[in-house]
Amino acid sequence: MRKYETIFILQPELSEDDIKSVTTKAQDVISSYKGECFRMDDWGIRKLAYPIKKSARGRYYYLRFDGNSALIAELERRLRLDEKVLRYQSINITDLPERSVPEKKVVTPDVETVESVEEVATTEATAE
Numbered sequence: 001m002r003k004y005e006t007i008f009i010l011q012p013e014l015s016e017d018d019i020k021s022v023t024t025k026a027q028d029v030i031s032s033y034k035g036e037c038f039r040m041d042d043w044g045i046r047k048l049a050y051p052i053k054k055s056a057r058g059r060y061y062y063l064r065f066d067g068n069s070a071l072i073a074e075l076e077r078r079l080r081l082d083e084k085v086l087r088y089q090s091i092n093i094t095d096l097p098e099r100s101v102p103e104k105k106v107v108t109p110d111v112e113t114v115e116s117v118e119e120v121a122t123t124e125a126t127a128e
Contacts, residue, residue, distance in 0.1 A: 001035070001066040008079055008088035009058035012045045019059070022084055026063060029075045035067030052086045 010022060023040060030037045043060035052058065065071075072090055079088040 001068060002092055002094040003066055004064070004072060004090055005093050006063040006065075006075065006079075006088060006090040008061050008063070009048070009052070009086040010061065010084050011053075011055060011086060012057040012059050014059065014084055018084055022082060023061065025078060025082070026075060029078055030065050030067060030071060033067055033071035033074060035065050035071045037063070037065045039064040048086075055086060058086050 006026075008022075008026075010019060027037050027040065029035075039062065041062040043062055045057050045059050048056060048058050076088065076090060079085045
């Protein structure tokens with residue numbers, strides 16, 4: 001099975017029932033094609049880069065799942081036919097490296113360097 005991410009944008013003025021119907025349809029497609037849904041996040045209402053269907057804002061949803069190409073074809077077909085969905089995009093993330101937060105490098109001073117700097121400072125102070 002391949003790993004996929006899908007982001008879809010819904011009309012911002014939809015009721016909770018309408019939103020729930022779209023998200024459950026997406027999850028039903030995944031389960032019916034023997035896929036596995038790992039994450040469904042509501043990213044909230046955001047301003048669009050340009051108006052879509054006379055709408056300047058949209059409600060973003062993120063979906064992370066495993067499945068096959070038939071599942072993607074059916075999911076995108078259903079999203080395309082739903083009038084509540086403004087846009088959608090699916091990508092295959094199977095071969096991409098895992099995303100992680102980069103670790104911060106902690107720089108520890110070298111003990112010898114610190115001692116030599118202190119020695120230089122003390123010798124300069126005594127020389128004056």
